Amino acid sequence: MTDLAVEVRGLRRVYQARRGAPEARTALDGIDLDVVPGQIHGLLGPNGAGKTTLVKILSTVLLPTEGTARVLGYDVVEHRQDVRTRIGTVFGSERGLYARVSVRRNLLFWASLYGLSGRVGRHRTEQLIERVGLAERADDRVEELSKGMVQRVHLARGLIGDPRMVFLDEPTTGLDPVAALDFRALLGELLAEGRTFLLTTHDLDEAAALCAEVTVIDRGTLLMTSNVRDVGRRLAAPDRVDFDAEDNMVLEKLRGSGLVNGVSELDKPGRYRAEATSKESLTSVIRLLADEGITSLSTSPPTLEEVYLQLVGDRGMAV
Numbered sequence: 001m002t003d004l005a006v007e008v009r010g011l012r013r014v015y016q017a018r019r020g021a022p023e024a025r026t027a028l029d030g031i032d033l034d035v036v037p038g039q040i041h042g043l044l045g046p047n048g049a050g051k052t053t054l055v056k057i058l059s060t061v062l063l064p065t066e067g068t069a070r071v072l073g074y075d076v077v078e079h080r081q082d083v084r085t086r087i088g089t090v091f092g093s094e095r096g097l098y099a100r101v102s103v104r105r106n107l108l109f110w111a112s113l114y115g116l117s118g119r120v121g122r123h124r125t126e127q128l129i130e131r132v133g134l135a136e137r138a139d140d141r142v143e144e145l146s147k148g149m150v151q152r153v154h155l156a157r158g159l160i161g162d163p164r165m166v167f168l169d170e171p172t173t174g175l176d177p178v179a180a181l182d183f184r185a186l187l188g189e190l191l192a193e194g195r196t197f198l199l200t201t202h203d204l205d206e207a208a209a210l211c212a213e214v215t216v217i218d219r220g221t222l223l224m225t226s227n228v229r230d231v232g233r234r235l236a237a238p239d240r241v242d243f244d245a246e247d248n249m250v251l252e253k254l255r256g257s258g259l260v261n262g263v264s265e266l267d268k269p270g271r272y273r274a275e276a277t278s279k280e281s282l283t284s285v286i287r288l289l290a291d292e293g294i295t296s297l298s299t300s301p302p303t304l305e306e307v308y309l310q311l312v313g314d315r316g317m318a319v
């Protein structure tokens, strides 16, 4: 028995050719993934990378073509029901809720689908309504709510079975910044209760802020799994050096040194960023600056966004 919340090995999924789609399409081409319990694990990748396909297999909605996937120790094919009763799914789209029915009745309905008894279902429903901050709107129809409120109902629905593992597919898409922050704060609380989340998102700042680990996939293959803090160190990309300079001479010297790819001015006037050509040249850049009497130095590894862009490259826009 594994201690991992999600353990995926050699997972492939081919969508077979059919009328209207004459060619078979390989959405996942041998993915391995480990998700440590009690964390938010980010799943990143451009459109069509295979993220939704992976999440659908993990939530037992779709069968794999090859390979294995276990969720909370249970095989998604052989122990489908064990997986289903222990997971929650929150998809960013509007599916899964009855627009003309109240928040409360929607949740009661999902509680009964989950097999909760009337009393437990009612209790859980009231708890979750409170939890997601919708007590005053509980009798409103879902169609009368704002997008952010609907997302909260989705989250409440995903939590109705008190799942240990929650799959979130772009949960903050379309939310205003304040609503997105609220949503993230709520995730933080849920995390503290010992749940595990697999979060699909296109928002790299969100991933960097929320996730302990991130996995990047593209064209059905894994490009990287990394701890978010170490993500910048995963690439050969060299660090940057930020420094204050009053004198253009220093900038010219640096630019002519062959040690940097470029020097650019940052938001603050007089503060610059030099990108070293390699890890080795970084030391020489620092020495050169120090020799010029510049002491206000700080180095930083590439951000998640920079790493992502380097991995995915111009595939970001191409499908």
Ligand SMILES: Nc1ncnc2c1ncn2[C@@H]1O[C@H](COP(=O)(O)OP(=O)(O)OP(=O)(O)O)[C@@H](O)[C@H]1O
Binding pocket: 015, 021, 025, 026, 027, 045, 046, 047, 048, 049, 050, 051, 052, 053, 054
């Ligand atoms: N039902 C389907 N039938 C055929 N091909 C499909 C089906 N669902 C997805 N695909 C294909 O599988 C590939 C992966 O799609 P998937 O939806 O998993 O990507 P994604 O990473 O979730 O993309 P996005 O970020 O756009 O949501 C794509 O090429 C897509 O066209």
